[in-house]
Amino acid sequence: MATGRATVLVEPNKLETWDVPVVDPEPGGALVRIVVGGVCGSDVHITTGEAGIMPFPIILGHEGIGRVEKLGGIETDYAGVPVKPGDLVYWSPIAACHRCYTCNVLNETPCDNSRFFEHAEKPNWGSYADYAWLPNGLAFFKLPDGADPLAVAALGCALPTVLRGFDRCGPVKMGEAVVVQGAGPVGLSAILVAAQAGARDVIVIDGVDQRLEVARSLGATATISLKDSPEERKRKIYDITGPGGPSLVVEAAGVLPAFPEGVDLTGPHGRYVILGLWGAIGTQPISPRDMTTKNLTIAGATFPRPKHYYEAMHLAARLQDEVPLASLVTHRFSIEDAGRALDAVHKGEVIKAVIDPEHAAA
Ligand SMILES: [Zn+2]
Ligand SMILES: [Zn+2]
Incomplete structure (x- = not known):
């Protein structure tokens, strides 16, 4: 079975690199090969345990841009735009069930029935990894033609x-x-x-x-x-x-x-x-x-809705030539060096750091 690497937070302050199975997408979902996974300040608080108890072990990372590897029987993204393998996509990291009070009555996020993180042994959308398995209901959007993935990744979930x-x-x-x-x-x-x-x-x-x-x-x-x-x-x-x-x-x-x-x-x-x-x-x-x-x-305010990811992606793509967005990504780290990436973010040494699966480990 094919496997990919992933940064696993086994328990607070304990990171490991695991080989995890690459799983076919479920109907409505997608399998994506990660191009960059954003390192967010929240990830530092999650790693130290300051952000509370998580369903450990988890694969870190909630910001990502990747190329579609396989689609689960769908031909459009979550905004109705045609999408095919090889296209670049950006996603909102929490799936919505559309069957709960928050989804349907409050019309809000996060959904009561979905998770920010999934157990590392299950198909997983953590973005410090070679692949992200996006479940049904997790909104992903095709980047506009010509969009620079780094310009979109630069401001991550921010x-x-x-x-x-x-x-x-x-x-x-x-x-x-x-x-x-x-x-x-x-x-x-x-x-x-x-x-x-x-x-x-x-x-x-x-x-x-x-x-x-x-x-x-x-x-x-x-x-x-x-x-x-x-x-x-x-x-x-x-x-x-x-x-x-x-x-x-x-x-x-x-x-x-x-x-x-x-x-x-x-x-x-x-x-x-x-x-x-x-x-x-x-x-x-x-x-x-x-x-x-x-x-x-x-x-x-917290937990942006899918539309905010969609709007952010388009804003970044529109401004990428007049504002130096891509250059905000000052540091790249390999999956194996996620600990160093988190350290650098914690110390404020970076403007924006990303995990780049193709980057060689230090
Ligand atoms: Zn973030
Ligand atoms: Zn829901």
């Missing part, structure tokens, strides 16, 4: 997450002042969308100069260093926006102290959307009265 967030808190409005906390992939995606939407100010806060530089290349109009004190940061931001302050603040910092600062930074009648705290379990003090007196809207 761009879909940001599009989901703006669905929840309302879209970026032309001419508004936006602050983005954090210039990792989620923050960079928010900057990209805010700039494209015509925001007047797109101000980003981060502690790493290289990331602030990249933020500018995606449309940030001003950068603020975390080396400044919180008071200094607020003063600089309000100097730029004027006394009305930012009308939209995006949390993409991934650390808890960003939350009270974001509530404080958001101007009257503004919106604050929390995107980066999925793996940051804990509490922070805020003054709830601020929400009343400033008339704030605070929204959280």
